[in-house]
Amino acid sequence: MSVANFEELARHAPETATLEFINGKPTAKPLPDGDHVTIFMWLLRQCMRHRPDLDLHPEQGLKVGAYRNGRARPDGSLGPVGHFAGLSEWADPSGVLMTVEITPHDSGTDRCDRVEKRDGYAQANIPVYLLIDRDTNALVVHSNPQHGRYTQTTSHPYRATVQLPDPVNITLETEKLKDYAL
Template sequence: MTAVPHAPLTQADGLLEGFLALETPEGFRAELIEGEIVVTPPPDGDHEDYIGLIVGQVYRRSRTEMQFSGNKGLTLKEAPGAPRDHVIPDGTFAPEARRLFRGADSWMPCEGVAMVLEVTSRRANVDRDVKRRCYARGAIPLYLLVDRDTSTVTLFSDPEDGEYLRRDLAPFGKSLPLPAPFGFDLETADFL
């Protein structure tokens, strides 16, 4: 019997293998974003409050019943020359009828996700720029960004070729329309 030679691991393959073997301290998140391992400490209370305010409105006001996960790992299309992105949004929404999270592995494909949510933290540029590109490459229809530094909420939509073509912004205190499948105006007065 002749042994079949294995192709050598590429740098991207080695990075992905190392990332998947990481053990992070409890409460920390490890993500592989555009070829970089990003480890994030547990969020502060204000960060979690913004998420809670949004989730509450989605559950009460959305035209489509939604599932929500605050810890769902998503695999997304890779950046050129990098391994497949592995991102954990602060929030992931999917239509309840799809039961998208049931039976899913720790890292699941992003097909069927209606919207992802990020609230800026210590590395705000990752949420503003890097994750925005990741979610657009994954063709996630809506990306909602709560930017605590600028006191704004931005909805990115219409992903195409690794970018979102549309950006709607509202300062804290103003409402921001969320299109279908949500179909309501997100109120941000409580963000002040």
């Protein structure tokens, strides 16, 4: 399927379906449950408190992957205030400082969030990818993209203090996340 065909399909998808185009394949992103949304709101408050100069945009479509031929809707995209104003549904990722995914409880997205999207964000040269992994109760921080791969990865259990690297520079106190653990 071409990117143009995917974008046409996504434009006509019902509001209850969130579509992405990862590694040349259209995929449907599952609807978030209450804990997923609560974790996103927790992160949003942390970002606003530490970096009021940045916005955490939910579900902003980004052109990702090799040669920008992928289309992803990260759970969050961190960028300067007003960064996405006036842009199309699928924005160029230039200027995005961090993407965030919160794993759903759906085995089909395991590879997508942990591998395929990680690689797409690295290929798009997004400085930091934060994966909040609800299966392992950990925050996985990928950073320093070089040649289409993140060269640094750290994993932190819920309850840890997590320092997000440059250019994000936010310290996350993750104690509250234990309340949403399985």
